[in-house]
Amino acid sequence: MEKVALWTGRVARLGLWTAGIGLVLMTxxxxxxxxxxxxxxxxxxxxxxxxxxxxxWFIFLGAAVGIREGYHLSFDVVLYVLPHRIKMILFSISDIAVxxxxxxxxxFGWQLATKTAGNKLPSLGISGAFDFAPIVAGGVLIVLFSVExxxxxxxxxxxARFGSETENM
Incomplete structure (x- = not known):
């Protein structure tokens, strides 16, 4: 499991760097x-x-990395009073839902990409599928990181690197 965690950590770091470079490039x-x-x-x-x-790209890559690190939106007021085991079960249910x-x-991103693959984006000259590629890539990473x-x-x-579930336990 540690090798998988190291590998997904590298994937997350690459995604975060790519998102950061994308933000600078867009600016x-x-x-x-x-x-x-x-x-x-x-x-x-x-x-x-x-x-x-x-x-x-930078929104969906950043969102996926945020999920891996436990920075996604959560409502955890009740978790402060629950036993550790119940917290872990609820965190797992949340990760499965994510x-x-x-x-x-x-x-659905793949379906949109295939439906627009024949269209050409006029000013860029590339397939319309490229508009939906970040949704698919972000979704793949979200599934990977949530399952991890x-x-x-x-x-x-x-x-501690694993996100908010270790805080205040």
Whole structure:
């Protein structure tokens, strides 16, 4: 299990770096567009759709990493008064629900991608499927990281890196 955790940790780190680079790249593209439009009185036609596509990548990659690290949205007031074993069961139920949501992202994102694969994005000249690729990739990572959290918990591996479930226990 530790080898799997190391591997998924590397995948998460790669996803986080990719998301960070995407955020910087999107910011640079928007800044270039503003400069070209308002200073040079011209326009770069591909920067807006490219920025939106990049934004999809960093949102879904960042969300998946947040799930792995336990930073996703939760309502845990009741958990402070429950016994440890019940907390672990509830965390596992939550992770299973999140993995089902991730599976839905993969399933429906793939359907959207296949339906738009024949369309060409005019300003970028690429398939419309690329608009939905971040949903599929993010969904795959969400499923992977959620399942990993369940297995790590079952193996008794809750560490500080593993998210909020070790706080105040």
């Amino acid at each position: 640079a593209l928007i800044a270039a567009q503003v400069f070209w439009r308002y200073i040079l009185n011209d326009s770069i036609v591909w920067t807006e759709p490219a920025s939106v596509m990049i934004m999809g 993995s089902l949501f991730g599976f839905g992202m993969v399933w 959290r369940v297995f790590r918990r079952a193996a008794g591996m809750h560490t």
